[in-house]
Amino acid sequence: MQLHLKTHVRQNYVTVFEAFDEVLFRKLAPPYPRLNLLRFDGSKPGDVVAIEMLTGLSRHRWTSLITEESITATEAYFIDEGQELPFPLRRWRHKHLVTKEGSGAIIHDLIEFSTGIKMLDIVLYPLLLAQFSLRKPIYRKVFGKV
Template structure:
């Protein structure tokens, strides 16, 4: 299943891309489930980001490996791929793309996920959409002003 969210902001794409650090990661964390950051190496290939998801009743580990990163004159991106995922997820691929848009930028969250069951993927889609849509106001607040 694929999800592609776009957020237009007013700051330069390179400035926005360079801000993808531990502080931004924590600011983008959803209110539920709460996340406890266990490890944040960065966004270069080989870096690892690991969190513990706290649902109130249980804890689930999520570990992603940064597998790609590229910066050009018009856009920049990095990709995190799930290594250890909470059930029912079996695969996770998240491309964090920031592209030039006039004097500003467009932040793209391009997510491909699978549980191995198409019906369950369709049931999870609205939840994933809701969770990642919560990033838009954070992006606007942080990067909306030039």
């Protein structure tokens, strides 16, 4: 299943892209589940990001590997792919794309995920949409509202 969220921001696309660091990662963390950052190497191919999700009664580990990065005259992106995922996820691919738009930029969160069960994917879709929509006001606060 695919999810695509767009956020228009004021800053230049390269400046925005280069700000995808541990500080921004921590700001983007949702209020629930609480995240414990175990490892953050960066956003370059070969880097690893590992978190522990704390859901109250249980802990779930999530480890992603940065597999791609590209910067061109009009866009920049990196991709993280889940290596160790919490149940029920079986596949996770998140493309963090920033495109040029005039003097500003558009931040795209392009997410492909699967549980292996179509009906469960459909149930998870609105939950993931809601959770990733929480990033929009944070992006606008950090990079300026258009």
